[in-house]
Amino acid sequence: MRRADPQLHQQRRLQILEGAERCFRSKGFHQASMQDIANESGVSMGLLYRYFANKEAIVVSFADSDSAELVSLLAEFAASSSPLELWPGILRRMLKEASEPDYVRITTEVFAEALRNPKLFESLVQSDDTVRRALIDAIKAQQSAGRMVAQLDPIVAADILMGMIDGVGLRACLVRQFKPRAIERHIQDLVRPWFVAPA
Structure with missing residues (x-):
């Protein structure tokens, strides 16, 4: 069983947050979807939901x-x-x-x-x-x-x-x-x- 890499976890989290910020700035909070955030962050929907519900x-x-x-x-x-x-x-x-x-x-x-x-x-x-x-x-x-x-x-x-x-x-x-x-x-x-x- 693979052990979680804390550094990678933090990098992924930051990557998603930066993507979400760009998305919110361009589309607004209500118009931005989780799919938009995943696309902007360069991650899959599955990975996005692992970090944020x-x-x-x-x-x-x-x-x-x-x-x-x-x-x-x-x-x-x-x-x-x-x-x-x-x-x-x-x-x-x-x-x-x-x-x-x-x-x-x-x-x-x-x-x-x-x-x-x-x-x-x-x-x-x-x-x-x-x-x-x-x-x-x-x-x-x-x-x-x-x-x-x-x-x-x-x-x-x-x-x-x-x-x-x-x-x-x-x-x-x-x-x-x-x-x-x-x-x-x-x-x-x-x-x-x-x-x-x-x-």
């Missing part, structure tokens, strides 16, 4: 991967002695997809589907809540270290930030001359008073 499972994998990356960055931020220096890079990463119209269009389709699909909805809520909790914990850690202002409510701050980022995504879809870097600079200016200036 449906399109929703692919979406959850994307969401979990994104949240894991952000949680890692926020853990680094929480432990940093120079959080104000790290913060611009973290915000840029959080805004990365939000400023891409194709990504926001797909995300909007997925959220609409989630409103009809309780299982998908719960999975997306969990991924979002993972990032939200990591952001709250990071703010609390920096407050305890005296590097962010004590009067700041960590929960409200996290919700404001995530709400602004979600809003940026919608504006990127609706405004033709949208300038994400200018928006990023203004968000930086709004958040800077949350930090205690280094002595």
